[in-house]
Amino acid sequence: MKHPNRIEQEFHQVLSSLQDFLLSQKEQGVLGLPLQHQRTTVNKDQQLENIRSELGECTRCKLHQHRRHIVFGTGNPAAQLVFVGEGPGGEEDVQGKPFVGRAGQLLTKIINSIDLTREEVYIANIIKCRPPNNRNPEPDEIKACEPFLIKQLDAIKPKIICALGTFAAQTLLETDERISRLRGKFIPYRNSRLIATFHPAFLLRNPQRKRDVWEDMKMIRKEYVRSERLC
Ligand code: URA
Numbered sequence: 748m749k750h751p752n753r754i755e756q757e758f759h760q761v762l763s764s765l766q767d768f769l770l771s772q773k774e775q776g777v778l779g780l781p782l783q784h785q786r787t788t789v790n791k792d793q794q795l796e797n798i799r800s801e802l803g804e805c806t807r808c809k810l811h812q813h814r815r816h817i818v819f820g821t822g823n824p825a826a827q828l829v830f831v832g833e834g835p836g837g838e839e840d841v842q843g844k845p846f847v848g849r850a851g852q853l854l855t856k857i858i859n860s861i862d863l864t865r866e867e868v869y870i871a872n873i874i875k876c877r878p879p880n881n882r883n884p885e886p887d888e889i890k891a892c893e894p895f896l897i898k899q900l901d902a903i904k905p906k907i908i909c910a911l912g913t914f915a916a917q918t919l920l921e922t923d924e925r926i927s928r929l930r931g932k933f934i935p936y937r938n939s940r941l942i943a944t945f946h947p948a949f950l951l952r953n954p955q956r957k958r959d960v961w962e963d964m965k966m967i968r969k970e971y972v973r974s975e976r977l978c
Contacts, residue, residue, distance in 0.1 A: 787825055788823075788825040791824035791903060791904075792824045794824075795820075795824050798895060798899055799819055802819065802875070805817060805875070805891075808876075808891040808892065810884075814876040815840045815843075816840055816842070818839050818840070818843055818875050819843075820871030820899055821865070821870055823867055824869070825903070826905050827975065828863065828868045831872065832845060832870070832873070832911045834877065834878060835874075835875070835876065837877065845872055846947070850948040854911070860964060862968070869903055872915075873914065875895065876892075906940065908939045908941045909944060909967060910941060911943075912946025912949060913925070913926040913946070916929045920943075926943060930942070930944050931959070931966070933966070940970065942963055942966060944960050945959060945960050
C-alpha cells in the first residue's frame with residue numbers, strides 16, 4: 748500500500764482534530780451549528796434594540812409633549828423590504844405601532860398582495876411621534892428624528908425600501924419632485940434601492956390610483972425575488 752504523502756498526512760490530522768472538536772461540542776450538548784442568517788438576525792435585533800435604547804424617552808423635539816407612545820418601528824430586523832411612512836396617526840400613537848389604523852389595514856393588504864406578511868417586512872416612519880392634529884412634520888422635528896430611522900435602515904440593510912407617499916419619498920431622497928414623478932422606478936438610496944409609491948391614506952381617498960400602486964408592488968415583488976435568489 749502507498750504511504751500517505753505529507754499533504755495527505757496533514758489533511759488527516761486536520762480531519763481528526765475537527766472530529767475531536769465536534770465530539771467534544773456534542774458532549775457539551777451542542778447539537779448543531781447556527782445558520783448564517785440566524786446569526787445575522789440576532790445581531791440586527793440587538794442593533795435595533797441598541798438604537799431604541801439610545802432614543803430613550805425622547806425629548807429631542809416638541810412632539811414629545813403631546814405623544815402617548817413613541818412609534819419606533821415593527822417587523823423583521825433582517826427584512827429585505829422596509830416600508831417607510833410619514834409619521835404616526837392617532838391609532839399608532841395609542842398602540843405604539845406603525846400603520847395600525849385604516850391606512851395601516853390597507854398597507855397590510857398591499858403587503859399581502861405581493862405574498863409577504865407584515866412580520867416578514869419592517870415598517871417605520873420618518874418621525875416617531877404623532878404631530879398634533881396629524882399636521883405635516885416640521886423641519887426641526889425631522890432633523891431630530893430622521894437620524895434614528897437612518898440608523899435603523901443601516902442596521903437592517905434591506906435590499907428594497909418603499910417610501911409611502913410624498914412626504915417620505917421627498918424627505919428620504921432630499922428632493923421636491925412630485926410623487927407622481929418619483930414613483931414607478933428604483934432609485935439608489937444608501938445601500939438599498941428605493942421605490943416610492945402613493946401613501947395608503949391617499950389611496951383611501953383616491954382609489955383610482957390603486958392600479959399605479961399595484962404596478963409599483965409588482966416591481967417590488969420582482970426585485971425581492973431576485974435579491975432572495977442572490978442571498
Ligand atoms: N400614516 C403613516 O405615515 N404612518 C403611520 O404609521 C400611520 C399612518
